[in-house]
Amino acid sequence: MNRRTLRSGEDFAAAGLGDAVTVDRVAERYAVAMTPLLADLVEREDPADPIARQFVPDLRELEISPAERADPIGDHAFSPVKGIVHRYPDRLLFTPLLHCPVYCRFCFRRERVGGAEKMLDDAEWSAALDYIRAHEEVWEVVITGGDPLMLPPARLRQMMAALDAIPHVQIVRLHSRIPVADPDRIDEETIAALSLERATLWLAVHCNHQRELSPPAIAALRALSRAGIPLLGQTVLLRGVNDKAETLEALFRAMVVNRIKPYYLHQLDFATGTEHFRVPVEEGQRLMRDLRGRVSGVCQPTYILDIPGGHGKVPIGPAYLQDGIVMDWQGDAHDYAPDLN
Numbered sequence: 001m002n003r004r005t006l007r008s009g010e011d012f013a014a015a016g017l018g019d020a021v022t023v024d025r026v027a028e029r030y031a032v033a034m035t036p037l038l039a040d041l042v043e044r045e046d047p048a049d050p051i052a053r054q055f056v057p058d059l060r061e062l063e064i065s066p067a068e069r070a071d072p073i074g075d076h077a078f079s080p081v082k083g084i085v086h087r088y089p090d091r092l093l094f095t096p097l098l099h100c101p102v103y104c105r106f107c108f109r110r111e112r113v114g115g116a117e118k119m120l121d122d123a124e125w126s127a128a129l130d131y132i133r134a135h136e137e138v139w140e141v142v143i144t145g146g147d148p149l150m151l152p153p154a155r156l157r158q159m160m161a162a163l164d165a166i167p168h169v170q171i172v173r174l175h176s177r178i179p180v181a182d183p184d185r186i187d188e189e190t191i192a193a194l195s196l197e198r199a200t201l202w203l204a205v206h207c208n209h210q211r212e213l214s215p216p217a218i219a220a221l222r223a224l225s226r227a228g229i230p231l232l233g234q235t236v237l238l239r240g241v242n243d244k245a246e247t248l249e250a251l252f253r254a255m256v257v258n259r260i261k262p263y264y265l266h267q268l269d270f271a272t273g274t275e276h277f278r279v280p281v282e283e284g285q286r287l288m289r290d291l292r293g294r295v296s297g298v299c300q301p302t303y304i305l306d307i308p309g310g311h312g313k314v315p316i317g318p319a320y321l322q323d324g325i326v327m328d329w330q331g332d333a334h335d336y337a338p339d340l341n
């Protein structure tokens, strides 16, 4: 069994995942990587396997539709210094590196991750932290990337300590694919590096299908929650991966069982070469309505859209109350407080 991360056409072909020519052609345009754990989870006899679909390059990625753009959520327009995106007054994004353990074929930052830009250098790192220190309105720092848990433990510890020392930063939220993609990295050293004395850490785990929650992933999640770190679930709605109510139900139930609160179900951003993953908003709203009757509130994420151009996130329904009529979970309409009309 291959224990190396798959990075080339030869690697993917040797693992029985796609053909070498396709992988290498796509890899000329976008970063490619799949960890051995995720490669092991693919059911080779299933041509529509939802794990393979997320990580095995596909020639359709080389087709760009008119709505797609290199910077779909407008990071660039809101970046005052390298490594910082400051869109809302009370929170900002800190991107200390642009490397990931895997490269998702639908990534919203696919034009930047895995390329020549790697980690912030020392001067950029200091400038980014100085920006956070200078902006006392910043209550929450969201560390994303790339995947911040790819930082060497010493650098991770240094980053957490620096943020912990900024009095107005109350919340540090770290977004990562590592717990499902490369859970062995969640070792004692990493968990120790994540500890904060004063501020509160939240960890958002990116997971799109129940099968990503493999036994090693579950062990890593347990270790994180035993360390007192609250976990959120972040899911992208993807054609052929999780575009069925029963698939989302299974995923969100599994998250909750593993102490992850489903947080966002993201409408796919207009990143280049991702059209084959796109589920229309109306279909996403139908799925959310279907989920309402299937699972309790603790299993319900917010269906969310990042407005193209950098205008922030908004929930996109479905709406249940309109013009005094409220719909129940079975789709039946009722007057809301008719005596008050």
Ligand code: SF4
Residues within 6 Å of the ligand: 099, 100, 101, 102, 103, 104, 106, 107, 108, 109, 110, 113, 145, 146, 147, 177, 206
């Ligand atoms: S882990 Fe996140 S940043 Fe990295 S490729 Fe996947 S979606 Fe993009």
